[in-house]
Structures are given as structure tokens and as C-alpha cells.
Amino acid sequence: MTAPLFNKVAIVGFGLIGSSIARCVAEYPGLANGVICVDRSQAVCDRVLALGLAQQAGTDPALVSQCDLVVLATPIGAFADLGAVIGPHLREGTILTDVGSVKQSVIRDIAPHVPDGVHFIPGHPLAGTEHSGPDSGFALLFKGRWCILTPTPGTNQAAVDRLSAFWSGCGSMIEVMEPGHHDRVLAITSHLPHLIAYTIVGTATDLEDHLQSEVIRFSATGFRDFTRIAASDPTMWRDIFLNNREAVLEVIQRFTEDLTALQRAIRWGEGDKLHELFTRTRAVRRSIIDAKQA
Amino acid sequence: MTAPLFNKVAIVGFGLIGSSIARCVAEYPGLANGVICVDRSQAVCDRVLALGLAQQAGTDPALVSQCDLVVLATPIGAFADLGAVIGPHLREGTILTDVGSVKQSVIRDIAPHVPDGVHFIPGHPLAGTEHSGPDSGFALLFKGRWCILTPTPGTNQAAVDRLSAFWSGCGSMIEVMEPGHHDRVLAITSHLPHLIAYTIVGTATDLEDHLQSEVIRFSATGFRDFTRIAASDPTMWRDIFLNNREAVLEVIQRFTEDLTALQRAIRWGEGDKLHELFTRTRAVRRSIIDAKQA
Numbered sequence: 001m002t003a004p005l006f007n008k009v010a011i012v013g014f015g016l017i018g019s020s021i022a023r024c025v026a027e028y029p030g031l032a033n034g035v036i037c038v039d040r041s042q043a044v045c046d047r048v049l050a051l052g053l054a055q056q057a058g059t060d061p062a063l064v065s066q067c068d069l070v071v072l073a074t075p076i077g078a079f080a081d082l083g084a085v086i087g088p089h090l091r092e093g094t095i096l097t098d099v100g101s102v103k104q105s106v107i108r109d110i111a112p113h114v115p116d117g118v119h120f121i122p123g124h125p126l127a128g129t130e131h132s133g134p135d136s137g138f139a140l141l142f143k144g145r146w147c148i149l150t151p152t153p154g155t156n157q158a159a160v161d162r163l164s165a166f167w168s169g170c171g172s173m174i175e176v177m178e179p180g181h182h183d184r185v186l187a188i189t190s191h192l193p194h195l196i197a198y199t200i201v202g203t204a205t206d207l208e209d210h211l212q213s214e215v216i217r218f219s220a221t222g223f224r225d226f227t228r229i230a231a232s233d234p235t236m237w238r239d240i241f242l243n244n245r246e247a248v249l250e251v252i253q254r255f256t257e258d259l260t261a262l263q264r265a266i267r268w269g270e271g272d273k274l275h276e277l278f279t280r281t282r283a284v285r286r287s288i289i290d291a292k293q294a
Numbered sequence: 295m296t297a298p299l300f301n302k303v304a305i306v307g308f309g310l311i312g313s314s315i316a317r318c319v320a321e322y323p324g325l326a327n328g329v330i331c332v333d334r335s336q337a338v339c340d341r342v343l344a345l346g347l348a349q350q351a352g353t354d355p356a357l358v359s360q361c362d363l364v365v366l367a368t369p370i371g372a373f374a375d376l377g378a379v380i381g382p383h384l385r386e387g388t389i390l391t392d393v394g395s396v397k398q399s400v401i402r403d404i405a406p407h408v409p410d411g412v413h414f415i416p417g418h419p420l421a422g423t424e425h426s427g428p429d430s431g432f433a434l435l436f437k438g439r440w441c442i443l444t445p446t447p448g449t450n451q452a453a454v455d456r457l458s459a460f461w462s463g464c465g466s467m468i469e470v471m472e473p474g475h476h477d478r479v480l481a482i483t484s485h486l487p488h489l490i491a492y493t494i495v496g497t498a499t500d501l502e503d504h505l506q507s508e509v510i511r512f513s514a515t516g517f518r519d520f521t522r523i524a525a526s527d528p529t530m531w532r533d534i535f536l537n538n539r540e541a542v543l544e545v546i547q548r549f550t551e552d553l554t555a556l557q558r559a560i561r562w563g564e565g566d567k568l569h570e571l572f573t574r575t576r577a578v579r580r581s582i583i584d585a586k587q588a
């Protein structure tokens with residue numbers, strides 16, 4: 001039997017993503033010998049131990065010193081402080097990674113605190129649900145989904161390969177990308193759709209009471225899907241928008257222009273324009289189904 | 295054994311919705327003795343017979359004269375012409391209904407062609423998928439979903455009750471509503487979300503080629519859901535936007551204001567505002583789950 005990729009994995013912030021990783025370690029052999037939970041909330045630590053998802057759990061950042069893989073999985077707004085608190089406890093040779101949904105800001109916030117000899121490799125699994133907390137995770141979350149790694153130039157290649165092997169073992173496909181590029185792609189595939197869903201559900205909640213209750217009662221396909229997206233964790237999403245500001249503002253701009261054009265087409269009864277766009281967007285769906293990401 | 299509610303049901307436009315109704319008639323006893331398919335496309339008629347979904351199928355509108363329930367289920371842009379062609383063939387006592395997604399325009403287009411003694415009761419089942427055509431239907435489509443009826447004042451109550459019983463038999467819950475109110479509620483719960491989904495997927499297809507292929511490849515939760523919505527039938531949706539123009543333009547206006555406010559909050563780093571909205575929208579999801587429409 002070959003040794004697992006890592007001895008002990010510290011997961012800092014043990015919510016949906018963190019607990020899903022822990023479940024992978026428990027269920028798939030060859031990833032690691034054990035998991036240590038570090039969370040600011042004692043209640044989360046207690047729950048994690050009760051669920052048997054970690055062998056040790058606590059609020060003390062020094063716990064990471066026992067681990068050769070440290071995964072930051074809190075909302076990204078906590079990363080700057082976390083880096084400062086955890087940095088001094090990282091052992092030489094440790095791989096430090098994260099699962100944050102924005103990558104340039106994470107590098108800005110973490111890199112200054114990484115000691116020499118520690119390999120910092122930012123990452124982002126493109127997998128999630130609208131649920132939060134250690135009870136909501138599951139080992140299959142990453143199966144068939146991409147995990148994007150955004151190492152800065154000069155990062156130790158063996159370390160990148162080892163982390164890639166870990167994510168492959170969790171079921172992911174790996175892509176290495178430049179951090180700024182990651183943030184632009186995700187601004188359109190994930191951040192803008194979430195912002196729009198939050199907006200539209202917000203618009204509905206501002207309606208007169210009578211209309212509002214009917215909107216909920218007769219919630220049809222469309223709105224229903226948006227409410228699911230708009231039920232995602234408020235803190236996580238606040239942090240994403242604040243930390244991917246430029247890319248998000250740019251896609252909002254493009255989106256608003258396109259919506260204005262459609263609004264005009266509706267106002268002037270330009271059916272052909274609407275039909276042409278709606279036919280084009282249908283093709284995109286087919287591409288996504290072909291790419292097996294549907 | 296009591297007689298079924300209707301003898302023969304004509305379904306005009308035999309796509310997702312039409313064929314789902316036909317499947318209900320076939321699978322649930324007590325609805326009708328048989329189904330006649332009227333579709334402008336001979337290929338659809340042939341397919342419907344091959345699937346065994348109707349006892350008779352053809353392109354001749356005169357077929358409706360054999361039926362005591364006639365359901366218009368084409369895209370709503372065809373309704374004015376359809377009304378003119380079908381009106382003369384309707385027998386006294388027949389119930390004429392439709393399943394169109396907009397109700398004021400349908401009344402405008404159909405009512406003038408309805409002969410005396412025929413009961414015209416507009417309807418809209420709040421159930422659908424992004425698929426089209428007679429193969430895509432299924433009997434469970436309407437189960438637990440609302441069907442909204444918008445009869446004009448003075449409509450025969452026994453006829454409304456009989457049509458309600460038919461939809462109940464298909465698994466639906468019935469609500470009677472004023473047509474203009476229906477159009478305003480649906481503008482926000484269905485039409486705006488679809489427009490937004492079409493817009494956002496369109497915005498993505500306008501990106502530079504390189505970025506575009508990555509958007510498809512790394513399509514995450516959010517965008518993925520939007521592409522499914524934006525894969526809905528182009529003709530059906532063009533007709534909806536052209537026929538519910540005022541209500542749709544009004545909600546676009548509200549939505550745009552709200553999005554502008556969020557854009558500003560992101561630009562100025564107003565995290566509290568974002569967090570407050572994202573918390574509010576989460577509660578709406580819970581209401582929808584409680585209303586069993588999730």
C-alpha cells in the first residue's frame with residue numbers, strides 16, 4: 001500500500017466546502033491520514049467531532065502546525081486576518097491552499113503572510129450549493145467538477161502536482177489559470193448570475209404586500225430558480241462582490257447595455273431581434289450539455 | 295361509473311403543454327373519452343398518432359367541431375389567426391380555453407371570434423420545462439402546480455366549475471384571477487427571470503472567443519441554471535414579451551433601479567447594504583419552500 005498524499009489536513013472554516021473535503025478524505029483512500037478542524041466557532045468544532053469528520057477540532061490556529069496540507073475555507077473576507085494568525089504556525093514544506101471564489105484578492109490577502117518554504121497555491125473548486133455549514137457537505141460535491149488552481153509564477157511544481165492529485169482524488173478535474181483571468185471568467189459565470197438573482201428576488205420583496213404574497217404563491221419556473229440562487233450565504237457573497245469589484249462592475253456594465261437593447265426591442269415590438277437572441281442562447285445550453293457541465 | 299367530464303377534447307398545438315394534457319386524459323380516468331390533435335404541422339400530427347396520444351390528428355381546424363372542450367396550446371402569437379379560423383367550427387355549449395402565458399392579450403385576440411353559446415375561459419397552467427414538442431410532455435407536469443383561470447365577468451359558472459374539475463383531475467390547484475393581475479404577477483415571477491436569463495447568456499456569447507469558450511467550460515452554478523432557462527422556446531418567448539409589453543417594461547424598470555443601487559454599493563464597498571439585501575432574499579426562498587412550490 002502506498003502512503004497517502006498527505007499526513008494531516010487542516011481545514012480552516014468547516015462549512016459546506018470544508019466539510020465536503022473532510023468527507024472526501026474519510027471516504028476516498030489515499031488522500032490523507034487525518035483531518036484537523038479549525039473554526040472560530042466552538043459550536044462548529046463540536047458538531048464536526050460529533051459527525052466524526054475530524055480527529056481533532058478547535059479554535060486555536062496553532063493546530064495547523066501539525067499539518068502538511070492547510071486548506072482555508074472560510075468566507076474570503078476573513079482571509080487577511082486568517083493569514084496573519086495562521087502564517088507563523090505553518091511548517092516548512094506545508095502546502096497552503098484555499099477554496100475562495102475570488103483569486104486575486106486572496107493572493108493579495110494571504111501571500112504576505114506565507115513564510116519561506118511554505119507552498120501557497122490558491123484554488124477554487126467550481127462546486128457548491130446554496131446550503132451552508134458542516135452538515136450540508138457531501139463527498140460527491142466535487143465529482144466531475146472543475147477545480148481551478150492559480151499558482152503564482154515560481155511556485156514549486158511538485159507541490160502543484162501534489163495538490164492537483166489531492167483534488168483529482170476528490171473527483172475533480174484540474175485547470176491551472178492566471179488569477180486575473182479566473183476572476184474575469186467567474187465574474188460572468190457565477191458572480192453576475194448571483195447578483196442578478198439577488199436583485200430580482202429583492203425587487204419582488206419590494207412589491208406591495210398583496211402582490212408580494214402572490215409572487216411567492218405563484219412562483220413559477222424562472223423566479224423559483226432565482227430564489228434558490230438568492231438563498232446562498234450572505235456573508236460569502238458580500239465578500240465575493242467586495243473582492244472582485246472591478247470584474248463584476250465591468251460585466252454589470254455589459255449586461256445592462258444588453259438588457260437595455262432588449263427592453264428597447266420589446267418597447268418597439270421588434271420580434272425578430274428577440275427571436276434571434278433567444279435562438280442564439282439556446283445553442284449555448286447545448287454546448288454546456290456537450291461539455292457535461294449541465 | 296359516472297361519465298367523464300368531457301366527451302372529446304381538441305388540443306390545438308400539440309407541443310409540451312398540449313401533449314402533457316393528452317397524457318393526463320390517457321392516464322387519469324374521468325377526464326374525457328378521447329383526444330383530437332389539431333396542429334399546423336403534419337409531422338407533429340403523425341408523431342402524435344404514433345405515440346398514441348390522440349385518436350385523430352390533422353391540420354384541419356374543422357376537427358374541433360367534434361369536441362366539447364377545445365384547448366389552444368400554440369404560442370400565443372398565433373392566437374388571433376387561430377381564433378378566426380377555429381371560431382366558426384365551435385359547437386354551442388363547447389368550452390374554449392387556452393394555456394397561454396399572457397392573459398389580457400389572449401382575451402383581446404380570441405374573444406371577438408367566440409360565437410354565442412360557447413364558453414371562453416382563458417387559462418394558464420404554471421408548469422413547464424425548457425423542452426418543446428409532443429415527445430417532451432408528461433402527465434405529471436401539472437401535479438401540485440397552480441392553474442390560473444381568468445374568466446371575464448358574466449362567464450357561465452357551471453362551465454368554469456367543469457374546466458376547474460378538468461384541471462384538478464390533471465393534478466393542478468386552481469386559482470381564479472383578474473387577467474391584468476395575472477399578467478403583472480407573471481411578469482415578475484416568470485417573464486422577467488426569463489428575459490434576464492436570455493440577456494446574461496447573450497452577454498456571455500458576445501465575449502471574445504477565448505473567454506467565451508472558458509465561460510462554457512467553467513460554467514458554474516448560477517450561469518448553468520440561467521442557460522437552462524435561456525434554452526426555452528424562442529417563438530413562445532418572443533410572443534410573451536410582445537404581448538405582455540407594459541407589465542414587462544414596468545418590472546424591467548424596477549429591476550434596473552435595484553441593480554443600479556447594488557452596483558453602486560459594490561463600487562463604494564458598502565458591504566452592509568449587500569449583506570442586508572442578501573439576508574432578505576434568503577427569507578423569500580424559505581417562504582417558497584413553505585408554500586411547497588420549490
Ligand SMILES: NC(=O)c1ccc[n+]([C@@H]2O[C@H](COP(=O)([O-])OP(=O)(O)OC[C@H]3O[C@@H](n4cnc5c(N)ncnc54)[C@H](OP(=O)(O)O)[C@@H]3O)[C@@H](O)[C@H]2O)c1
Pocket residue numbers: 012013014015016017018038039040041044073074075076078082099100101102124125126127128129130131132133134233236
Ligand atoms: N458555497 C459555494 O457554493 C462555494 C463554492 C466554491 C467556493 N466557495 C468558497 O468556499 C468558502 C467557504 O464557503 P462555504 O459555502 O463552505 O461557507 P460556510 O458553509 O458558510 O462555512 C464557512 C465556515 O467558516 C467559518 N468561519 C468564518 N470566519 C472564520 C474565521 N475567521 N476563522 C475560522 N472560521 C471561520 C464559519 O463559521 P461561522 O459559522 O461562525 O461563521 C463557517 O463554519 C468561501 O470562501 C467561498 O467563497 C463556496
Ligand SMILES: NC(=O)c1ccc[n+]([C@@H]2O[C@H](COP(=O)([O-])OP(=O)(O)OC[C@H]3O[C@@H](n4cnc5c(N)ncnc54)[C@H](OP(=O)(O)O)[C@@H]3O)[C@@H](O)[C@H]2O)c1
Pocket residue numbers: 306307308309310311312332333334335338367368369370372376393394395396418419420421422423424425426427428527530
Ligand atoms: N413551455 C412552458 O413552460 C409553458 C408553460 C405554461 C404555458 N405555456 C404556453 O403554452 C403554449 C404552448 O407552449 P409549449 O411549450 O407547449 O410549445 P411547443 O412545445 O413549442 O408546442 C407548440 C405547438 O404548437 C404548434 N403550432 C404553432 N403555431 C400553430 C398554429 N398556428 N396552428 C396550429 N399549431 C401551431 C407548433 O407547431 P410547430 O412545431 O410547427 O411550430 C407546436 O407543435 C404557449 O402559448 C405557451 O405560452 C408554456
